[in-house]
Amino acid sequence: MVTPCPTSPVSPAVPAGRRDSDQNLRAPVKKSRRPRLRRKQPLQPLHQCPLPGDSGVCDLFESPSSGSDGSDSPAVFTARSCSRLLGPAQHSLQLDLQTFRDYGQSCYAFCRARESHFHPREPLARQPQVTAASRCKLLSWLIPVHRQFGLSFESLCLTVNTLDRFLTTTPVAADCFQLLGVTSLLIACKQVEVHPPRVKQLLALCCGAFSRQQLCNLECIVLHKLHFSLGAPTISFFLEHFTQARVEAGQVEASEALEAQTLARGVAELSLADYAFTNYAPSLLAICCLALADRMLQLPHRVDLCLVGHPEEALQDCLGKLQLLVAINGKSLTHMLPTQICEKCSLLPNLK
Missing domain, CATH: 1.10.472.10 (Cyclin-like)
Structure with missing residues (x-):
C-alpha cells in the first residue's frame, strides 16, 4: 500500500489518528513580513526646558536626590533659557479693546458686586503673634520672589488676598508665617499661571525650614478655611479695566x-x-x-x-x-x- 505524501490530500480511507500524525509532520509555512521602517533619528521633545508641575506632583516621580545638587534652586531656575521666566517689567502690556467692548462692563459689574465678599478687613485682629511689621517683612520678601519667578501681578494680588483672608479666620504661629506666605503664593499661581513654581523651589526659598508634607497640609487647611472660594477681584483687574476704559473713550x-x-x-x-x-x-x-x-x-x-x-x-x-x-x-x-x-x-x- 502506498503511503500518501504529506503534501497531498489525505485519503478518506486513512484513519483519523493517522491523519493527525501526518499533519503534525508538515513544515510550518513562514508568512511574508512587510519591511519595517525605522527612524533615522529619535524624536526630540518639543520643550527643551523642563516644565514645572503645579503642585509638586511631578516631583514625586523623581529620585530623592534629584534636587540635592541645588539645580532646582530659584536662582538657577531663573537663569535657564526659558522665555516664560521673564520678569513682569519685561513683558509688554497690551490692550485687547475688542474683548473690552464685548465683556468689559459686564466683568466690571460682576467684580464690583463681589468685591466686598472677598475684601478682608483688619486681618490681624485675631493674630496674637503676627504683627503688621512681620506682615510687611513677609510681603517685602514675597514681592521680589514673585518677580524672580516671572509671575504676573495678578498672582501677587491673589497671594496677598489669600494670605489676609486666612489670617481673618485662623491664628497663625510666628514660626509658620513664612510657610503660610509661600503656600498662599502656590495657591494663587495655580489659578492664573501656566507654569506655577514647584513645591521643591518654594521650599528651597525657606532654606529647608519646612517639609513638603507641611506645605501640602497647610494648603489643604487654607482651602478648607476659605471654602475653596478663591476668585477674588484684585487691584490688577481694576487697573486693567480703568486703563482700557480711558483708551476706549479717547481720553489718552x-x-x-x-x-x-x-x-x-x-x-x-x-x-x-x-x-x-x-x-x-x-x-x-x-x-x-x-x-x-x-x-x-x-x-x-x-x-x-x-x-x-x-x-x-x-x-x-x-x-x-x-x-x-x-x-x-x-x-x-x-x-x-x-x-x-x-x-x-x-x-x-x-x-x-
Missing part, C-alpha cells in the same frame, strides 16, 4: 495709558506690603494708584476718581496715603519700573 493715547498702568502697578505693589492699605477696597486702591501715576507722569488728561463710585473722602484719604508712601519708598519704586518710565516720572529728580 494707548502708550500713555500703558505707561500710567505700569507706574500704578509699582505703586500698588508698595501698598500691598503696607498694613494701612488693607482697609481700602481693590477698586478704590486701583483708581487712586492710577490717579497718582497720572500726576507723577504729568499727563494732561487724568483719570476721573468718580468712576468707581466710592466716597470722595475715602478717595482723598487713600490718595494722600499713597503720596506719602511713594515719597518714603521712592528709591524702591525706581527699581520696580522700566527706565523710560523712571525718566518721565516727576519724582525721579528728587531721588538722585
Whole structure:
C-alpha cells in the first residue's frame, strides 16, 4: 500500500489518528513580513526646558536626590533659557479693546458686586503673634520672589488676598508665617499661571525650614478655611479695566495709558506690603494708584476718581496715603519700573 505524501490530500480511507500524525509532520509555512521602517533619528521633545508641575506632583516621580545638587534652586531656575521666566517689567502690556467692548462692563459689574465678599478687613485682629511689621517683612520678601519667578501681578494680588483672608479666620504661629506666605503664593499661581513654581523651589526659598508634607497640609487647611472660594477681584483687574476704559473713550493715547498702568502697578505693589492699605477696597486702591501715576507722569488728561463710585473722602484719604508712601519708598519704586518710565516720572529728580 502506498503511503500518501504529506503534501497531498489525505485519503478518506486513512484513519483519523493517522491523519493527525501526518499533519503534525508538515513544515510550518513562514508568512511574508512587510519591511519595517525605522527612524533615522529619535524624536526630540518639543520643550527643551523642563516644565514645572503645579503642585509638586511631578516631583514625586523623581529620585530623592534629584534636587540635592541645588539645580532646582530659584536662582538657577531663573537663569535657564526659558522665555516664560521673564520678569513682569519685561513683558509688554497690551490692550485687547475688542474683548473690552464685548465683556468689559459686564466683568466690571460682576467684580464690583463681589468685591466686598472677598475684601478682608483688619486681618490681624485675631493674630496674637503676627504683627503688621512681620506682615510687611513677609510681603517685602514675597514681592521680589514673585518677580524672580516671572509671575504676573495678578498672582501677587491673589497671594496677598489669600494670605489676609486666612489670617481673618485662623491664628497663625510666628514660626509658620513664612510657610503660610509661600503656600498662599502656590495657591494663587495655580489659578492664573501656566507654569506655577514647584513645591521643591518654594521650599528651597525657606532654606529647608519646612517639609513638603507641611506645605501640602497647610494648603489643604487654607482651602478648607476659605471654602475653596478663591476668585477674588484684585487691584490688577481694576487697573486693567480703568486703563482700557480711558483708551476706549479717547481720553489718552494707548502708550500713555500703558505707561500710567505700569507706574500704578509699582505703586500698588508698595501698598500691598503696607498694613494701612488693607482697609481700602481693590477698586478704590486701583483708581487712586492710577490717579497718582497720572500726576507723577504729568499727563494732561487724568483719570476721573468718580468712576468707581466710592466716597470722595475715602478717595482723598487713600490718595494722600499713597503720596506719602511713594515719597518714603521712592528709591524702591525706581527699581520696580522700566527706565523710560523712571525718566518721565516727576519724582525721579528728587531721588538722585
